[in-house]
Amino acid sequence: MAANAATSAIPIVFFIGDDPVKLGLVQSHTRPGGNATGVNYLVADAVAKRLGLLHELVPKAVRVGVLTNPVNAVATDVLLARLQEGSRNLGLRIRVLRASTTAEIDIAFDTVRSERDDALFVAPDTFFSSRRAQFAAVAARQGVPACYGDRETVAAGGLMSCGVKYSDIFRQVGLYTGKILNGASPADLPVVETTKFEFVINLKSAKALGLTIPETLLATADEVIQ
Numbered sequence: 001m002a003a004n005a006a007t008s009a010i011p012i013v014f015f016i017g018d019d020p021v022k023l024g025l026v027q028s029h030t031r032p033g034g035n036a037t038g039v040n041y042l043v044a045d046a047v048a049k050r051l052g053l054l055h056e057l058v059p060k061a062v063r064v065g066v067l068t069n070p071v072n073a074v075a076t077d078v079l080l081a082r083l084q085e086g087s088r089n090l091g092l093r094i095r096v097l098r099a100s101t102t103a104e105i106d107i108a109f110d111t112v113r114s115e116r117d118d119a120l121f122v123a124p125d126t127f128f129s130s131r132r133a134q135f136a137a138v139a140a141r142q143g144v145p146a147c148y149g150d151r152e153t154v155a156a157g158g159l160m161s162c163g164v165k166y167s168d169i170f171r172q173v174g175l176y177t178g179k180i181l182n183g184a185s186p187a188d189l190p191v192v193e194t195t196k197f198e199f200v201i202n203l204k205s206a207k208a209l210g211l212t213i214p215e216t217l218l219a220t221a222d223e224v225i226q
Helices: 002-006 043-057 073-090 102-114 126-130 132-142 151-155 166-181 203-208 215-220
Strands: 012-016 036-041 063-068 093-098 119-122 146-148 160-164 192-194 197-202 223-225
Touching (some): 073 093, 102 119, 102 132
Parallel strands (some): 012 036, 036 192, 063 093, 197 223
């Protein structure tokens, strides 16, 4: 958004989890009309799906902690609105936790453990993704079933993830960048909406937490990490 405010001439290719029309980045999805276009991935839909999968994995869960980054205020508001709706439908109670530093991540897990929350839902966030090794280690140490928005955290030892497939998004961003470099105008390139989610389970982490993953859930996973 800062880049878009700084220039109306230099082409910008974005990928964003909120509505680019609402944010003022484009005039419409089909005809962006300016110097920006890209990919819109539907974070809210992924959030609802991930909460449901977490509930299947921990069916006795009643209370779920939700870890958010207060620095990422706009995304947090969208996330919590969708989670409130989803938690009511599943009969879950959620409690919001906040972290924007590495120390606060550890504190959040301590709180989940001491307050006896049944599981932790980690919001999709760039800072959280950069701390994937810390998340995997502290979740294992505290014995907390936690779910994430990116596959990489699960590959690092996290329990499960459900989110957009970033490799597909990066490929589309690259395709649009190539088209623009070859003379296409961002104003004429429709914003691509992606609804493809990737569900990944780490079987070793589940066993370490004493969780038995239902066969039906394993069958729906896009990837099972041994």
